[in-house]
Amino acid sequence: MKRPKRAKPMSLEQLEVWFDKAEPEPPCNGVSMLNGFLTGLAVGPVFLLPNDWMFHVIGEHEKRAFIGTRTQAVIDTIVDHYNLVAHQLTTPGRYAPVLMRTDEDDVFADHWADGFLGAITLNPQEWEPLLAEKQTGEPLMSLLIQSTRPELAEMISMAFPKPSPDLLRDAWRAIPFAVEQIYAHCKPMRYSPAAPANDP
Template identity: 35%
Template sequence: MTQRQPRRTHRPAEPNSAPMDLDALDRWLQRAQPEGKIHNVSMLDGYVTAIVVGPVSIPPDEWFVDLLGNKGRIASARGRTLTAIEAIIQRHNAIGDALATTPQTYAPIFQRADDGTVFAEPWCLGFLTAMHLRWAAWKPLRDPARSEFRLTMPILFHCIDAGDEPLNTAEHTSRDADPALREIYHAIPIVVPVIREF
């Protein structure tokens, strides 16, 4: 069996200003809304992870526009927008490389409060947003009737529908039904490499 190679997204041809770290990218994303769908680095990380591990390859020109609106048009990006796109590409490629070579080191970027409390919802909502680009292709992993649903359940558990209810109604009816479910985000770094292989 051959090892699956990561799908790499290439950097734009023209270099620009100094590289943008994740903190600067987080600030840029917050300023870029409401045009874009992603509002912080945690959501971005979930979105990009779904692009990397998803069941079908999606052209960067398509998912960048979905992600950032008109700011995601790679061919016309300039200045800080181009620098932000380069930072997103760098994170995309880092996720792909880690999952291809050392999947045990993969770590999602979750939001954390000052006291260390983890908020997995933004990451999971970013992942779900990218799933919608190829919703039909994700069906085996989002159908509660299939055993493979256990792979996306820790992610979908944290996603809220328009009625403010968890999407994963097959497993529970309330986030407070089982205190252990509040810790289910710990499974996300484990299931992501398995989703990729699936």
């Protein structure tokens, strides 16, 4: 009996189609949200393995991931994209978020920001100190202000009582710089074996 061959990873376009058609609907609603989520994982204060977070991306589909199946290809594609994001962050100026664009070239970062927030909610106690520090708090708020999650409304209103339409419309431009600031601050926490955030 032949062993099943591992399915080839998908393109991001194919992965977007999978998110659109998957039943039951996965927690992540598309590639832009996925990119925000993986970016939050890659820059944050805690290093997590795919087994720790994959369910938060594809939900119950994780149970169907057998070698050779389409679901396994989905997981491989997601892990490959995480590795790409992590690699981009090692070189300043290289990180580029995956954002939604209209045919008129309008840019929307709300799904990306929702994904980034999703990564924060996995370890909120470790992220909380970052919000209190100016070096990381301001970059974080510049990202989270673009989220659609209602639980952020009070937090954002305290930092930005009346954000102007121009601020909201162009906030996506600050994403790469803000992400790199958070990454630089958290890098020693992520890779130091003695760091409390990395205790088993």
